Every structure is written in structure tokens, then in C-alpha cells.
Amino acid sequence: MLAQQLLNGLLLGATYALFALGFTLMFGVLRVVNLTYGFYFTAGAFLALWLTQAGAPLFLALPAAAIASGLIATLLDWLLLTRLRRAGADELASLMVTLGAVLALYAGMTAWLGPDIRRLPPGLIAAGALEAFGLRITLAQILILAACALLVGLLLWLMRGTRLGLAIRAMAERPDTAALMGIATARLAALVSFVSGALAGAGGVLIGLNFNAIHPYMGESMMLRGFVVIVVGGLGNIFGALVAGLLLGIIEVLTAGYISSGLKEAVAFALLVLVLWTRPAGLFGTTLARKA
Amino acid sequence: MAWFDDLLFTYQNLAVALGVNGLLALSMYVVLAVGQLSLGQAAFMGLGAYSSALMSLQLGWPFWAVLPLSCVVPVLFALAVGGPTLRLNGVYLAIATIGLGEVLRGVYLNVDVLGGAMGLSGIPEAAPLWLIYAMLALAVLVLWQVGKSGIGRAMEAMRLDETAALSMGVNIRRYRLATLCASAVLAGLAGALSAHSTDFIGPNDFGFEPAVTILSFALLGGIGSPFAPVLGAWLLTLLPEVLRPLADVRLVMNGAVIVVAVLFLPRGLLAWRMPRHVRPGRAA
Amino acid sequence: MLKRRTLAAAALAALLLPMAASAADPVPLGAVEVLTGPTAAYGTAAKAGLDLALEAINGKGVLGGRKLSLTVEDSAGTKDGAINAMRKLIGRDKVVALIGPTLSNEMFAAGPVANARGIPTIGTSTTANGITDIGPFIFRTAMPEADVIPVTMRKAAARGAKTIALMYANDDAFSKSGFEVMQKAAATAGLQIVATESFASKDTDFSAQLTKIKALKPDAIGISALVEPVSGVLLQARQLGFGAETQFVGGNGSNSPKLAAIAGAAAEGMLVGSPWFVAKPDAANQAFVAAFQSKYGKAPDQFAAQAYDTLFILAEAIDRAGEADPAKIRDALTKTEHTGALGPFRFGENRSPAATEGVVVLELHDGAFRIAP
Numbered sequence: 001m002l003a004q005q006l007l008n009g010l011l012l013g014a015t016y017a018l019f020a021l022g023f024t025l026m027f028g029v030l031r032v033v034n035l036t037y038g039f040y041f042t043a044g045a046f047l048a049l050w051l052t053q054a055g056a057p058l059f060l061a062l063p064a065a066a067i068a069s070g071l072i073a074t075l076l077d078w079l080l081l082t083r084l085r086r087a088g089a090d091e092l093a094s095l096m097v098t099l100g101a102v103l104a105l106y107a108g109m110t111a112w113l114g115p116d117i118r119r120l121p122p123g124l125i126a127a128g129a130l131e132a133f134g135l136r137i138t139l140a141q142i143l144i145l146a147a148c149a150l151l152v153g154l155l156l157w158l159m160r161g162t163r164l165g166l167a168i169r170a171m172a173e174r175p176d177t178a179a180l181m182g183i184a185t186a187r188l189a190a191l192v193s194f195v196s197g198a199l200a201g202a203g204g205v206l207i208g209l210n211f212n213a214i215h216p217y218m219g220e221s222m223m224l225r226g227f228v229v230i231v232v233g234g235l236g237n238i239f240g241a242l243v244a245g246l247l248l249g250i251i252e253v254l255t256a257g258y259i260s261s262g263l264k265e266a267v268a269f270a271l272l273v274l275v276l277w278t279r280p281a282g283l284f285g286t287t288l289a290r291k292a
Numbered sequence: 293m294a295w296f297d298d299l300l301f302t303y304q305n306l307a308v309a310l311g312v313n314g315l316l317a318l319s320m321y322v323v324l325a326v327g328q329l330s331l332g333q334a335a336f337m338g339l340g341a342y343s344s345a346l347m348s349l350q351l352g353w354p355f356w357a358v359l360p361l362s363c364v365v366p367v368l369f370a371l372a373v374g375g376p377t378l379r380l381n382g383v384y385l386a387i388a389t390i391g392l393g394e395v396l397r398g399v400y401l402n403v404d405v406l407g408g409a410m411g412l413s414g415i416p417e418a419a420p421l422w423l424i425y426a427m428l429a430l431a432v433l434v435l436w437q438v439g440k441s442g443i444g445r446a447m448e449a450m451r452l453d454e455t456a457a458l459s460m461g462v463n464i465r466r467y468r469l470a471t472l473c474a475s476a477v478l479a480g481l482a483g484a485l486s487a488h489s490t491d492f493i494g495p496n497d498f499g500f501e502p503a504v505t506i507l508s509f510a511l512l513g514g515i516g517s518p519f520a521p522v523l524g525a526w527l528l529t530l531l532p533e534v535l536r537p538l539a540d541v542r543l544v545m546n547g548a549v550i551v552v553a554v555l556f557l558p559r560g561l562l563a564w565r566m567p568r569h570v571r572p573g574r575a576a
Numbered sequence: 577m578l579k580r581r582t583l584a585a586a587a588l589a590a591l592l593l594p595m596a597a598s599a600a601d602p603v604p605l606g607a608v609e610v611l612t613g614p615t616a617a618y619g620t621a622a623k624a625g626l627d628l629a630l631e632a633i634n635g636k637g638v639l640g641g642r643k644l645s646l647t648v649e650d651s652a653g654t655k656d657g658a659i660n661a662m663r664k665l666i667g668r669d670k671v672v673a674l675i676g677p678t679l680s681n682e683m684f685a686a687g688p689v690a691n692a693r694g695i696p697t698i699g700t701s702t703t704a705n706g707i708t709d710i711g712p713f714i715f716r717t718a719m720p721e722a723d724v725i726p727v728t729m730r731k732a733a734a735r736g737a738k739t740i741a742l743m744y745a746n747d748d749a750f751s752k753s754g755f756e757v758m759q760k761a762a763a764t765a766g767l768q769i770v771a772t773e774s775f776a777s778k779d780t781d782f783s784a785q786l787t788k789i790k791a792l793k794p795d796a797i798g799i800s801a802l803v804e805p806v807s808g809v810l811l812q813a814r815q816l817g818f819g820a821e822t823q824f825v826g827g828n829g830s831n832s833p834k835l836a837a838i839a840g841a842a843a844e845g846m847l848v849g850s851p852w853f854v855a856k857p858d859a860a861n862q863a864f865v866a867a868f869q870s871k872y873g874k875a876p877d878q879f880a881a882q883a884y885d886t887l888f889i890l891a892e893a894i895d896r897a898g899e900a901d902p903a904k905i906r907d908a909l910t911k912t913e914h915t916g917a918l919g920p921f922r923f924g925e926n927r928s929p930a931a932t933e934g935v936v937v938l939e940l941h942d943g944a945f946r947i948a949p
Contacts, residue, residue, distance in 0.1 A: 001791050003815075007784035015781075034381060080551065089558035092329075099504065101548025107543030107612065115616040117804055117838045129815050138815050204302040211780040212811050213804065213838060217614045221778045224390070224500050231387040256784035262746050262774045264400025264784075269391040275377035278386040301693070302667025305659045401746055409745075409752040410704075413684055490659065492685045496747060497655065533660060536649070543612055543652070 004135055005257045006250065011141050013209050013249020014148045019222045020197030020229040021151055028236015029172040029192045032091060035098040036076055037107045037200055037226070038219030042292040044069040044201025044217060045208035046113075052121050058209075066202040073197020074190050076101065082186075102220075109216040117215045125209060140210040147206055148242070151199065155238045158195075168192060172236055228272050232282050240284035304421070305490070306533060312486040313422035313529050315366045317509035317521035318431050321477035324515045325439075327451035328378075329386045333506045335393035336476045338498030342400065345412045345493055352406075355418035355488060362484030366476035371469070378468045390503055400495035411494030412487075416505030419488040427481055428522070430479040435518040437567050447471070512553060514560015525563050580642040602645035603638060605890065606665030607883075608658055608676035608686065615802075617660035617834070618878050619678040622700055623648055624872055626675065627648045627882035632867075633891045639900070644891060651677050651686075657734040658682035662689050671695065672900045673890055675883065680750040687714050696906040698890065700882040703828045708927045713906055715927040717886045717918075721757045721800075721828055723932040728849035729765040729798075731937040732825050732946055737795035740767040740825075743785060743809060745776035745801040754800035754827040762798065770794050775809075782809045786816050796823040799830065806830045807838035808870040814842040823847065832877050836943045846940045851929070852881045852918050853938050853945055861907065864917040885916035895935070 024038050047065035052058065078096050125143070129136040159165035170178040171185050179185045200219075207222075208214045229248055233240025250267060255267040277285060300307075313419045316333055321332040344362035347353045377388050400406045407413075438444055449457040450464060458464055505528070515522020531549060535542035553561060601947035607626055610619030626646060633645045639860050646732050658677040665671045666689070674690055674697040677683050683702045690697040691711030703724075708714050713791035732740070740762050744755035755774075762769055770792045773785035784807070789797065797813070806826055812937035813824075817926055824846040826835075831850045835843050852867055854875055862886055868876040876884075890905075893912045913922045924930035939948035 001787060003515075004787050005784060008781075008787055012781045012783065028773075031533040043724065080555070082553055084558055087558060092324075092511050093554055093558040096508060097551055100506055100547045100554060102547070104544045104547025104551065105546060107541070110612065110614075110616060111541050111544060114620070115614060116834065119808070119838060119840065122840060127814075129817065131817075136817050141815075207780075211808060212840075213780065213808060214616075215804075221780075224394075227383075227387050228375040229392070231384055235383065252781075253784040257601050261785050262402050263398060264778065266395050266402070269394040270396070273377075273388055273395065274375075276380055276384055276391070280380050280384060282384070298667045298670075302663050305656065305663055305689075309656060409747050410749045411684070490685065491688045492655070494655070494681065494749070532652075532657075534835075536664075542650075 001257075005253055007135055007137065008257075009250030009253035010246060010251055011137075011144065011249070014144050015203075015241045015244035015245075016222075016229050016248050017212065017227050017245025018144060018148050018151070018203040018206060019200070020226050020233070021148075021155065021238065021243050022196035022203070023226050024222070024230040024233060024236055024238065024241040025155070025199070026194060026196035027230055029168055030077075030081075030189055031172070031175075032081060033095040033098070034077075034081075035095065035223070036073075036080070036102045037196070038223045039076075039102055040069045040073050040197040040200035041204040041207075041219035041222060042074055042106075042109070044204035045214045046109075046204075047201070048069070048205040048208070049118055049120055049214050050126055058124055061203050064200040067204050070194040070196075070198030071199025073200070074193045077192065077193040085189075097206065106216055106220060113216060115215065115217075117213045118216070119212050120209055124285060131184070138210075144206050144210055147202065151202070152238060152242050159238065164191075228269075232272060232275055234282035235286040237282070237284045240282060244283060244291055306529070307421055307531050308419075308424060308486065308489045310526055311421070311428050312482045312489075313506075313509060314428045314481035314522040315424075315431060315478050315485070316506045317434060317513065317525035318428075318518060319475045319482065320506050320510035321515055321518060321521040322435065322474045322478070324510055325355060325451060326447045326467055326471050328468065328471070329382055330378075330389050330472065330475070331386045331503045331507060332370075332389035332392060332472075333475060333479045334498045334500075334503040335389070335396050336370070336479035336508075337483035337486075337502075338393070338396060338400070338495075339366040339369055339476075340480030341482075341487040341493050341498070342406060342412070342483075344484035345415045345487045348416055348418070348488065349414065355416070358488075359419075359481070359484055363477045363480040366480035366483075367473050370472045370476040374469045374472050378465070378472065390500060393499065393503055397495050400498075407494075407571050409495065411492060411497075414450065415487050415491055415493065417489055418546070419504040421489075423575045424485050424489070427485065430442060431478060432518045432522065436566065439518065496575050508550070512550060512561060514557075514562045516560065516564050517564060517566035520562035520564075524560065527561065554559040588772050592803070600642065602643040603894060604669055604671045605644055605646045605672035606662075606669055606674050607646060607648045608651050608661045608665070608674065608678070608682070610678045611654040612683075613653040615653040615679065618701060619653075619676075621877050621879040621887040622676070622678060622883035624868070625700075625876065625880035626887050627856055628864075628868055628871055628880075629884045629887035633887065638894045639898070640893050642900075643913060644887075644894075647671065650915070653679065653682070653832055655685040658686040659689055661927075662686045665933050666690065666693055666695055666919050670901045673894075673905050674698070675886055675925060677702070678771045678879075680707060680753070681711070681748070682708055683714075684749065687711070690714070694906075696909055698886050698909075700749075700886045701879050704750050705756070706753075712927075713902075715887065715909055715923055717882055717921065717929060718828075719929050719932070719935065721754045723929070724849040724851065724935050725754065725757045725827060726761040726764060727932075727935045728825055728841055728847055728937050729739060729767065731847055731849075732796050732798075733767055735823060739770045739792075739794045740796040741771040741789040741794040742769060742775070742798045742800070743766060743773045743775065743782070743789075744799070745777040747886070748777045748802070751801045751829065754829070758798045758800055758825075758827065767796065775801075775805065777805055777879075779805060780808055781937055782812050783816060784817070786813050790816060790818065794822070796825055798825040798827075800827040802829040803832045803834045804838070807835060807843065809824065810839040810842040810846070820845055828878075829949070831938070831947075832879075833875060834877070836940060840943070844942075847948055848938050848940070848945070849935055850878060850938050850945075851934050851936075852878050853936060853947075855946070856917075856936075858919065860915055861917045861919075881917045884926040885914065885918050885921065888916050889914045889921065 066156035233244035343365040509525035510521040513522035651658035687710040745751035893908040897908035938945040
């Protein structure tokens, strides 16, 4: 049973990490507590839902939904934050504006589509579980693990191995200096918004596929865990988000499995507080995206 | 005066909420005033609400004794966790305080005497409306006086530039802990007053969402003076009721109003800063 | 300035002064339902049932031709929202009776307000323990879980289950109270409880709890929660290898067509006790289902059916009371008997449904509920 519980924890942790990847990028690089992030997650899931209902196969619907979510994120970032960035308003103002926006977006979506849970068309992905060594895993779960590994790899390569990544890291560290060095920060901010939004959208599709429940508030209910993961992992730290996500998932599952399911949140949050008390910038935190 | 009674009846809960949310906004304001994004207000409020409700329900104590004691548990909690927590900055502090709130929520859910998911009901409605507003007025007055004094200047200095404040001899650790305790007192009072005017409290009244709502009171109003956060709280409390006729798009409008307000008034609705006269010979 | 203020006061007074009720004025009623936010599905269903009933009742009116005017206010699923909505309906709209709120949590918070003011209030979907203990003006047409779940548990035992594991949402009053009922009912039905696991209403992952339960191999699993988490539990249980040999048993939250819509084949075989079901053959129910289908283009659920019957019961009580007076309506409610979509109905001593014979145990079969064989 321990092996299956560890696998459960790993899978849950992978969904947390998948959700948090774009979030930590947006947060760490753009230095904005952007509360609209959860909405891109919802948007991705709904876009994939409509595409697959119209008959598109998953391998087309997933990237299309991710790209569209990325575009929505870029647009909203431009609408909500350029003005504040230009005025040099402090980060609390941007937190507040994204809070207002996300309230309006979720409420608007519920008013438009209704609050009901929807499902992706059955048969989109084989529902049966594979069984080996007494462990069970479904295809959707394998997809989540693979996507998580692939995206972490891609992001690390982008941030560490390319000139673009260097520019992004420069901007994360010192936006003013980066601008002086000739980096087009506005265009780069748009690009980072796009990548974060696309990651959120892809996460929404895969997690919606796994739990088979797509509804307007699905992104909202991930936000609290998302915050925990990016903070424990260190803001802007991709690798940190992966490790923190997996840890959180495994701790929750093991608490529920071996201590008491009623205590799983309390234990997870108590550990979060302890981590921060001993490591004030998270497990892997230095400052912002220096390490990416 | 039957129509006046009806008016009072119709808006009694709203009137209570305006007073209580005003106190919560001030509780947020005192920590923001020293530049700390500490989001423990909902948790402090919960401690005040639960401890006061237990004193009324289990021990049967009168409200005049319960109310001052309702601040004790939140302050003790603030003192217990303040040391290690207040070393944190920015979002790290925000998440740590949210985390503490979630731990407390887990306690309310799992401890039988606290009612679990059913919460506590049958709390005597012993808090008169005038008392809520008297406490709010008193809090504004005290914060105004403190703000004008040397303490207020030191706090302002901490918010703007911690290193400079430190080098000028401001004891930052002491100030941070003191403001956290002040925040706990205000939120604890708000919790006790609200528990004793609505009959029922439950664990979900003090979680993540209320914490964010309380933050938004202060951010929308501004932190230039103690009046600003109260104004923000009042606007955000009234807005959903005013927009009631809009039915299912009212929350959309609610959010849209916030967006527009912040975009055009990024320093808050009331950006005016309270005057601080520098008096020679009174260093902080 | 002064003039403007007087004018404003006059306008305000005009708005608030109760107009002298003439015999032709409609009878003001109010309902508090969740119409926005994450739990809006329940309130919207109830509102649809109420609107349908209102049309039918206003065809002939009450008290010799007066119409009912029903103001439905949104509670947004929150305690404060429910209290504000209720106070607005009582203080400004001067309603003589209330329906709702939708959720048990909301009733615990808002019920005392109406009770203190002496306005009869009927919950249509508030099944938690202790709802009518709020006070003498609080009624419910919702069948409390304490009356439904024992019937379901007996059915599970009759089908050969000896051991059961229980799961519930521990952060929601309705689910927690349903769990306590399940605990008692399972013991009474002779089922041995081998495990008790909880989760949070918003959780999507239940793998840890289910893996633990699977190792204990219980014959049945009882779940007390709203339909969204219940569906999540079922979907994940199938992923983890629970098959048809495990009998899933649900509470009132599972009694919704949404169970099959969300959980699909994973919900096959689940047992749910219900005071009502869509294919109940009697004429009153068939008429209701047909009318609902033609107005909204979809089948009603239990929440719509209960709200629909409740408005009829209220209208009959108003007729019996002889005038639109809250206290008289309250007394009339205790004597009203009505046969509607739910079957024959009257309130018992404790202002909850008197009879429990109407409870049927349903089984989800091929994506729809049928009477459990």
C-alpha cells in the first residue's frame, strides 16, 4: 500500500507543480502577484472542452487551448498592468487590480456558462488503468507526469540555455538596468505573460482531463496550493516549484493515508509555516529568478 | 416610526458588517503602515470570534466581560508566532500568515468543542450597534493620534525604507511585533462583535477568501490615513448590496468597479496623507 | 438644500411605507436561493421549480383571486448574503412568508432572523440535523437525512453488505451532519464500519483515502457530500480499481441527475435514498415533469421538485389562513395537506415532513436513476 500511496502523492504533486510552473514564472519575472493566473487555467480547460466537443483530437486541442490561453494572458496583462507599470505603482496596486479582474472574470463566466461541472467527451483518452507490480496508473496521469517533466525541462533550457532566457533573467533581476542595456522589456513582459498563460492553459486541460471536472471556479480552487508551491520553491524558481509541488502532494497523501485525512490540510500548512520559519525565502529561494 | 424600524431591520446586518469590516480594515492598515504584507487578520478575527463565543456559550459570562477578553487569545497567538514569522518579507510573510490561518481552520474543523463544520450557533446577540461604531471611532481616533506622534513617523519611515529607519535607531523588531499585536487586538474585537451580532460562526468564515477580502479593503481605500481603509471597507461592503438588482452579473460589476478604481487611483480612493509635523527634539 | 433633503426624506418614506394592503394587491412572498457563485446550481434548480409553480398558482390566485408576487433574492452561497437577502425581503418587500435559503449552512445563519421576526420560512433543500430547532417559524419540506439514509442503509444490508467504509466532506455542515446520520444508520442496519475518512468540499484528489479503504476491502462505501465531490470520489475509485463488487451508497447530495452527468459510468450502481424521483408514475408527478420539460427543455431534479411543491403548499396555507398574515400562515402550514410531485405531504410535529413512507431507494443504472431492485 505504501508504494501506491507514494504514487498517489507523486501524481497529486505533479498536478500542483504543473499548475505552479507558469505561476512562478509570472510572479518571479514580472514581479506581480497576478491573481488572474487561475483564470487562464480555467480558460485552457474550457477551450479544450469546446474543441474536443467539436471533434478535435486531444493532441490538437491541447496545444491550441494552451496558445489561446497564452494570448488571453498577454491581453489581460496589457489591459490591466501596463498602465500601473508605467506609473511605477507599487505591487500592492497590481495585486488589487488583478483581484478585481479575477472576481469579474469568474463571475462573468459563471453568469455566461452556468456553474455546472462539465466533462470532456468520453473516449477522448483511454479511461482504464494500467496495472503493474500492484500499482495502478491511468493514461491521463501518465500524461500529466510526462508533461510536467517535459515542461520543466523546456523551461530550464529556455531560461538557462538561451539568450532569451538571459534577457528574461536580467529583467527579473533589475528591470531598469535591463531596459538600459537595450532589452525591450515591454515586449519581453508580453512574452513571459504568454508563456505563463500557455502553461496555465495546458495545466488546465491535463488536470481537467485527469479529474474529469471542468467548471468556472476550477482555477480558483488551485490558487491557495499554487501560492504555497511557488513560495516554498522560491519565487521564479522553476526547479523549486517542481520539488515543492511534489513534496506537498506526497505530504498530503501520506498524512491522509497514515495519520488522518481530516488533518491533511492542517499538517501541510503547518509544515509550510515551519519551512518558512527556517528558510525565509523558501527551500530553493535566493532572490527572484536568478537561478531559474 | 414603523418604517424606520423596518429600515433598521432591513439593513441591520449590513450596518453590523460595515462596522466590523471597518475594524478589520484598520487591523490590516496597522501592519501595512509598517510595510508588512501580513495576512493574519482573518485568523485573528477567528480566534476572537471563537474564544468569545465559547466564553458566552460554555461559561455563560456577560458580554462586557467577554469583549475585552476576546483580544487576549489573538494577542497571545500573535506573540507566540510573531518572532519567527516577522523575519519574513513580502509574499513570504503573506503566505506564512495565510498558512497559520489554514492551520487554525483545521483546528476548528477537528476539535469537537469548537463545533467542527457545524460551527457554533446560538451565540447571544449581545453586541449593540452603537458599541460597534463606538469601537470603530475609538480605533480611528487612537490610530490617528499614534500616526501623528513620533511612533507614526517611525512607522512611516519603516514602510518607506527599512534600512534608513534602522540606521536612525528605530527598533524594527519591536515595532513589527507591536503592530502585529495591535492588528490582533482590532481583528479580535471585530471577531467578538461580529459573533455576538449574528448568532452563528463557522470555520469557513475565517479562511483564505476572507483574508484576501480584508486585504482588499485596505488596498482599495489606501493607507494614507486611518480613514482611507475604513472607506475602502465600506465601499466593498456596500457594493454587492447596491448592485443587487443586477442579479447574476452583480459580481462581475463588483470586480469591474475595483479594476477601474485601482487603475485610475492606484494609491487608493483616499490618497490624502495625514499630516505629520516634525517636532524638533522628539526623535522616534 | 433643506428643501432637497425634505424631498429626499419624503421619497424615502414613500418607498418604505407599507402601502395599505387592498384586497386586490398581490400577496408578497420571498425566496432566498444561491444564484451566483460556485454552488449556484442548487439554487438555480430551486428557482426554476418556484417559477413554474408560480405560473400555475397565479392562474387562479389565492384568497379569492389575489395573485402571489414572489421576489427571489440571491444569497451567493454565503452566510452574510443569505442574512442580507432575508432582511431585505422581510424589511423592504414586507413578505409574509419565505422559502429557502438553499444551503443548510445559510439556514443556520439566516433562519434565526426570520424566526425572531415571526415570518414563516420553509427550507426546501435544507436536510441537515437541527434545522427546525431554530424556532417555531422554521419549516422544511426537505426530507431530513435522518429519515432517508436509514432506508438506504437497510437496502445496502439487504443486498448482502456486511462491512462499510464512510467518507464525508468535513468542512460543510450538510455533509458532516449526513455523515453522522450514516454512522448511526449503518450500525442500526447491522453494517460494520471499518473505516472513516474525510476530505474538503473543494478537493479533487481522494486517492489517499480510497487506497486506504481499498486495502480493507469493505462491501460498501457510504459518501456524504455534495454531488461534485461525490462524483470525484467515484471517478477516482474506478481509477484505483474499485469494481461492481463494492456497493456505493450516497446521501441527499448524490441525489441529482448531475451525478451521472459528471461521473458517467463511474456512478453505475450507486444507491441513493430519495423522497422523489423523476420517473415516479403518479399523475401529479408526471404533470410536473412534463410541465418542467416543456418550459426549460430539461428534466427536473429533486431540488426543483421540492421547491415546486413547497410553493403550492404555501399557497394552500395562505388560503387556509384566510388572510396574508404571517402568524396565521404559520398556524395554517401545520395543518396543510397537499398532494403534489412528492406525493401526499404534511408537516409533522417538528415542522419537518411527517411521513417517510414515500422514501424510495434509487439505483443509478445506464446513466439514469431507477427504483433499486
